[in-house]
Every structure is written in C-alpha cells, then in structure tokens.
Amino acid sequence: MKFKRPIRIALIGATGSIGSSVLDICSKFPEHFKISALTACSNEKKLIEIAKKFKVKKLCLTNPITESFNLPEYDCMVGVESLSEIVSDNDVDHVVFASSGVSAIKALQIALKNNKDVSLANKESLVVAGPWVMPLIKRPNQLRPIDSEHNAIWQCLRSDPHSEIEKIYLTASGGPFRDYSIQQMEKVTPKQALNHPVWKMGAKVTIDSASLMNKGIECIEAMQLFNLSVDKVDALIHPKSQVHGMVLFNDGTMKMLMSQADMRIPTASALAWPERLNLLNKNFELIPLSEYDLNFKEIDKKLFPCFQLALDAGAAGGAYPALLVGADESVVNGFLKGQIPFIAIPKIIESVFSKWQGSIPSTLEDAIALVDEGKRIACTLIQNWRNNN
Ligand code: NDP
Ligand code: MG
Secondary structure: OOOOOOEEEEEEOOOOHHHHHHHHHHHHOOOOEEEEEEEEOOOHHHHHHHHHHHOOOEEEEOOOOOOOOOOOOOEEEEOOHHHHHHHOOOOOOEEEEOOOOOOOHHHHHHHHHOOOEEEEOOOHHHHHHHHHHHHHOOOOOOEEEOOHHHHHHHHHOOOOOHHHEEEEEEEEOOOOOOOOOHHHHOOOOHHHHOOOOOOOOOHHHHHHHHHOHHHHHHHHHHHHHHOOOHHHEEEEEOOOOOEEEEEEEOOOOEEEEEOOOOOHHHHHHHHHOOOOOOOHHHOOOOOOHHHOOOOOEEOOOOOOHHHHHHHHHHHHOOOHHHHHHHHHHHHHHHHHOOOOOOOHHHHHHHHHHHHOOOOOOOOHHHHHHHHHHHHHHHHHHHHHHHHHO
C-alpha cells in the first residue's frame, strides 16, 4: 500500500529541542514531509530562520515579546488561540506537539477531533488532561508518542492486544546522580544537574531527569496512553540507555525496543508510521552487537523521592497529577535560579499536596487551573524556604 506523500505537518514548538529533531527528519526526507506551519512561544528570530529554511509561510508566536510580529512576507498569528486554527487547517495532515507546558492542550483536543494524525512529545498534556484527551482518539495509532520510552512501548505493541499486557517497564538512564549518596545529593548544583550523561534536552526536562521526576511523570503518561493502572507500570535504571521500553506479556514473553539514544529515531517512527524511514542510509548509528547491554536495576526511591511522589500522584489521580505538573515547574525554576537546593524539590512538592484543599477537577478548565494552583502554592513555599534558610 502506498501512503500519501508528502505529509503536511504543523509543528507546535518548532524552536525547541524536540522541534529540531522533527526538523532534521523533515530536512532529510523532503519527499515524505512538508512543513505547513510553525509555532513557538516567543523566539521570533529562530522561528523566522526555520521558516526561511523550510519555506513556511504560516507562523505563530503564542507569547510574542513585542507587538510587532506582523511580517508582510508571512502569515503571522499570535496568541495561544491561534494554535487551534493552525491545527484544524485543511493544509495540515499531521500535527506534532513539541512545545513544553500545558498551553497546547486545547489545540491537541482540536487536532484529534479534526481527525489529524498527531505525534506527541509533550508530556504535560496527558498527565494533566489525559481523561479529556484520550477519549477523543478516533482510530488506532492516530496519536503516536514521541517520548522515547512511550514510543518504545507503542512500537512493541504494534500487533498485540493490550489485554495480554502483564506489565510495562520504562527505562531511565538514572541521570548524572545515579551513583550519588543521599549526602552528596544535598550539594548538587544546577550546572551538575544540567549535565545529563546521555540525552541532550531542554533545561526543564533535564532537571526532571536528574531528580527522576521525569520518570515518574512518564509513568503517569504511560498509564494514560496505554490505559493501564499504576501496578502495571514501572521503571528501571538502565545506564546505557539502549533499551527504551519493555512489555511483559501474560505468557511470560518480554518484548523490548533497543536503539541509539537519539530522539530523531522515535520521532521518525511516529511521523512516518506505518512505514519506516531508512535512517541507516542517512548515516544514523547502529549499536554494535558486541556493545548490547541488558543491565537493569530498581530505582532507589530514597535517593530519588520525586519518582515515588509522581507514582503516588498518578495512583491518586484527581487533582494530584495537575498539581504535580504545576508545582514541579515552579520548583525546577527555583532550583535553576539558585533559590532552593536540589533536595528541596520533592519536599516542596509534597508540601504542595498537603496544603492543597479543593475538589477533584471535573472539566479540562478545572484541571488546567490546578496547574496554576500548584505553581502558586509552590512559589509561596519557595519564598518561605528562602526566608527560613
Ligand atoms: P524546549 O524547552 O527545548 O522547547 C520548548 C518549545 O516549546 C519551544 O519551541 C518553545 O518556544 C515552546 N514553548 C514554550 N512555552 C510555550 C508556551 N507557553 N506556549 C507555546 N509554546 C511554548 O523543550 P523540549 O523540546 O526539550 O521539550 C518539549 C516537550 O517534549 C516537553 O513537554 C518535554 O517534556 C517533552 N520531551 C522532550 C524530550 C527531549 O529530548 N527534549 C524527550 C521527550 C519528551 P520558545 O523557543 O519561543 O520559548
Ligand atoms: Mg522520555
């Protein structure tokens, strides 16, 4: 069967780290992909550079720094509401969500409702709004995960019914502090935390990887994506980051997906599904057979309390995943600005959970408001921490 090419892509979050992986794949396979629209938050200079290179006319900045984002040679849009227009455009077949934060959740809903193919890198959307996003999927594989672990599980499940899953395992490199002691954790600096041993990513997700909050958040993301309860989802430290995800089936068989740690590989699989692109022809590296490593160990939850916190939030559901996302954004910012130490990250988030008094979200708007509430409570607690230390 021949699939329609080129696929017309709207790229939300074009100026970021995942955005650049998507653009690299599109530039290597111009016969497969054509970019129809590009969006960023405020980085106008980089957005225009990309637009020139990929000959894209439709651009959007959700939060432009100046009022003057109105260039005659482009169709310029501003504001987060414009994302909804972009993703429902008839010129778009496939929408890639590579922005950070929760601002694109409504656009994600609209893309699915309009029957577009969707590749999703953004984690926050499903963690905060899984119950309002997942029911909108109209057909199998309409929503394809780019996050490497979820992409691995998705690929392992290409031909298997979910009812036969016993458990899924996400892998974690363990980040720069995997061999630290609890005492050493007390002194880590933003520079050390930003120095990820394997993946090159945006700052927020790099700090979350160092605390293993990222892995906990990914477990919640996996629960939503694959409709699994918390006891069916786990994560293991795998320092080589060659295996990205594993599925244990109820007959005792295990499938795992291995590849180089390069975000362009899961990105290409999501964009081109059900085909595979010949990346090896484009000089992508293979793991030499002699270097395959199957070493896994359990996550030390005392050393990485953020992992357990996120699992607890996922198991509790209701308001907690959204509060977690909001609080985590504030504490990571606070840590990067030198306002709080690394070990305060889980302590402050835990206090956010205990301080929060409210009701379970019944609408998407309620859930998004809880993200802001989590941010707000965490900011107050950061201020208290600074006053007392
Ligand atoms: P970056 O910080 O590198 O890039 C973020 C992108 O989103 C930029 O284009 C940025 O625009 C845009 N953006 C930021 N804030 C907003 C907003 N409020 N509204 C609309 N757009 C916004 O992030 P990453 O590429 O690292 O990550 C993107 C998402 O993918 C995150 O959810 C992350 O958790 C997830 N992810 C990332 C991985 C990675 O390897 N990097 C791996 C797996 C998942 P501007 O440049 O103008 O600020
Ligand atoms: Mg990941």
